[in-house]
Amino acid sequence: MKLKNGDRTLKTLPAAALGGACATASAVLLLTVFAALLLRTGDPGSYARAGFAILLFCCTLGGYVGARCTEDAPFTAGIAGGGVFVAVTVTVALIVPGKLNWALLPAALGCVAAGAFIGSIRRSGTQMRDLQSGKFR
Numbered sequence: 684m685k686l687k688n689g690d691r692t693l694k695t696l697p698a699a700a701l702g703g704a705c706a707t708a709s710a711v712l713l714l715t716v717f718a719a720l721l722l723r724t725g726d727p728g729s730y731a732r733a734g735f736a737i738l739l740f741c742c743t744l745g746g747y748v749g750a751r752c753t754e755d756a757p758f759t760a761g762i763a764g765g766g767v768f769v770a771v772t773v774t775v776a777l778i779v780p781g782k783l784n785w786a787l788l789p790a791a792l793g794c795v796a797a798g799a800f801i802g803s804i805r806r807s808g809t810q811m812r813d814l815q816s817g818k819f820r
């Protein structure tokens with residue numbers, strides 16, 4: 684990811700913080716919209732599993748954004764970015780009265796790792812120049 688200053692990219696920790704913040708903001712937005720839609724159905728409680736799917740998507744997004752925003756150690760930044768989101772989610776689930784399903788934690792960490800891996804894949808400079816110029820074979 685290129686910043687306005689030219690070739691500078693974020694360091695590992697700021698990229699991880701950005702990934703965690705992006706995942707948290709998108710989770711709040713998506714869960715709010717989904718809850719508003721479910722309130723219009725007859726039995727909103729029957730769709731509770733979809734909220735877990737949204738959280739797993741946001742875990743993947745946090746890992747992806749964290750890895751994509753840095754060139755230093757993209758996979759590490761992606762894991763840390765998704766880890767920030769998982770930590771925030773677990774903390775909120777422990778504070779709010781209710782039930783925390785610990786069985787979903789490995790799935791969440793797997794989604795974080797997948798997002799970090801996908802976000803850390805880079806193209807070489809010659810391939811990107813050929814792709815931008817239209818000469819990609």
